Amino acid sequence: MWPADHLEDAPGDRTRLKNMQQLIQLRWLAVFGQIVTIEVAHYGFRIPLPLEPMLIVLAALIGFNVASLLRWRTGREATNTELFVAMLVDVATLTAQLYLSGGATNPFASLYLLQVILGAVLLQAWSSAALVVITGLCLIGLALFSRPLALPLDLDRGLASPYIQGMVLCFALNASLLLVFITRINANLRARDARLASLRQRAAEEEHIVRMGLLASGAAHELGTPLATLSVILGDWKRMPEFTSNPELLQEVDEMQAQLKRCKTIVSGILLSAGEARGESSTATTVVTFLDDLVQEWRDSRPVTTFVYENRFGHDLPMVSDSALKQTIHNVLDNALEASPHRVTLDVERVDDRLVLTVTDAGPGFAPHMLTQLGKPYQSSKGRPGGGLGLFLVVNVLRTLGGNVTAHNLAEGGALVRISLPLSAVILEEEEPNAS
Template identity: 65%
Template sequence: MTAGTESGGAAGAGKPRTLKERWQRLRQGQENPAGHQNMLLLIQLRWLAVLGQISTVAFVALVFDIRLPLPHMLEVLSCLIAFNIASHLRWHERRTVTNAELFLALLVDVAALTFQLYLSGGITNPFAFLYLMQIILSAVLLKPWSSWAIVGITLGCLAGLALFSEPLALPPDHSNGLFSLYVEGTLICFLLNAGLLVFFITRINSNLRAGDAMLADLRQRAAEEDHIVRMGLLASGAAHELGTPLSTLSVILGDWRRMPEISQRQELLDDISEMEAQLQRCKAIVSGVLLSAGEARGESSVKTTLNTFLDSVAEDWRKSRPVAEFEYRNLIEQDVPVVFDSAIKQMLGNVLDNAFEVSPDWISLLVKREGDLLQMEVSDRGAGFPEWMLSQLGKPYQSTKGKPGRGLGLFFVVNVARKLGGRIAASNRATGGATVTLTLPLSAISLEEAPDSPAPEVQSPSRQNTTQAG
């Protein structure tokens, strides 16, 4: 398999370069996949807090005619608004959020609440119970030490507010029940705490579950990557070992061809020619394995065009397989220059081989271009995929053949496509059989100097007609 970059990201300085490294960083807490979404939720919650404070202050001052230090309270609100705008601008661009940054954001909220309570009665203010929201949020979002730090800080703030605060002129009417201003404020505070916590904790838990799912997916893909590396080393070693006996067989067949007992009998010469052809195919397979492992002897990537590359892959596969009818259609009208990549040839050949095993009478290969994507559809008239296999597509050792060690073909195809930034999809045809669709970005094989400029169109007979063999 050829090495490729992980789709959707570029390796930068200090960033993990492999799936395994990224999974280890996530597992150790060095990265938080749900942190960005949780920070955005905190920003939304802060906007609601600003609106709630403005509404409460206006209601208390205008309806109940309670005198409040409005200039100082508005200054605190202005600072909170400025901090939230800065947070929105920062986290709109930056995607990685650490525990320390979430901790700092909650500290700002605690500080703003403390200043507002100081200006409006301190611990006698019924909205002092809003500290509980900060504690619960810290327990969900932060590491244990950070959560306990928030508990200690809020406890210290409450103790300080019991000693130092601006008095709030509330009438001593606690005995009036629901008609008491303090009781009404407490009920409103409880309603705010309960409603906001249910709404935001539900969304935060959803983000955390998504992060756990991402972590599990990265772990699975890292394990598959290690599995591929081990099998690649095994295949490379086997290819090296096979080189000597294949060369020996080639020499022996050449000697047999020159022997009088054989050279005078045409049927034996035909058999030797067939054996030599199969031997050359074995050598080509071995060379392909070494090429994919980066060990080709003096071979390099070949510059060609997309249609020429696809036509040659289809033609080479057709000549080496006794398929009764091979329908090849190339709908790419604008050709582009590409670099020949053996991994794509092997990947497409693997899918065609799977189709040939279940449908030797008819196979269809349709290639087309959708924007900057190359799509290759392989269809057959076999029995199709069982439902359980469609849900496990690309997992190792998932095969309908029922033999140990089988089911690695699509596993390799899926991982090569993923390495090249593409994907694979499979479905059953309504008329019988199955279709496997390979989708790759053209940037994976396009020449860098002219990725978008089309080359002159190359018309090939193999792109126009159905090919029949046998």
């Protein structure tokens, strides 16, 4: 039901710290419960108890818990050994109180089981096994060396017997504490497992991106030579009399050269994103200029009927032209254009310290299952092999830059995709002018 031998915590995992904080809360309940139990037994049932030594043990437990509370407020992660030591302190104080109040004959001796179960949940195998041995030895020691309380043997009275009442109360206490704290501890473990699963998924996606990048880079290298050959051939054609004397053929050659130039630009962008620039270098620009230029390039090279672009970024900031970010925005616009060939809208604005781009279309919208798995590879409504990689790359590029992408369908029809990116990831901070 519960894992006894936990995986080592990943960096940044706070599961053991949260479990230590649960132990501190449990210890406060133990302090309160001991005070109430001592008062009821000594003054209610008139059972003679050594109050002074029992209160000294209680004060020591309070002091230890205060020190623990101060120590773990720093947020430092706890280790298995520190959890083990904390539980040994609890076992020691329980043993001392039982020794002073009847030893193994005390009905609250079964509280050892609470420590054993918590140890099995919280500790590694060696330390939980050690805790079982220690609690067993403590119980044997109480049976050998402690003195039972002078209580009448009235077990035949049933629930009217103070001993039976103590056993019932101890059972209720054990069951309640186990229900509350095991539930909380399991919630901590489930949160840890969910975080580890998310990290594994992210690592798998990043590995997928690396493989895609290697394939794209290799393809770009292979395409470089035939594209250069085609460029030379088209240049020769353009000078041939057969073409110079025919305006229609010359226009088609010009169109072919334009498309070839676009292909070479795409190949250069792929290699630049892979860190293999083909002579082109990143250039200094501004946020507004960068967005205006990429929108103009996209508009000129796509068959869009109606494209509404509004740049409300406001006070401009310097940045370096980033081909990966440019291709990311182009991917979002391409998806919108494919879903809605007649109308695409791009709205740019600055919200606090973030760049926010909102793309809307008038298409059929996203399928419900795509919205719940936005950015997962091969999740596409287009029904073709390899579909869905565009948004997958968009999500992962933005995540690398500290941004995010959200999407939802519009009530009036169509879909909205919103890109949010921290300005610190793109601007030149050292050259940023003072905001007016």
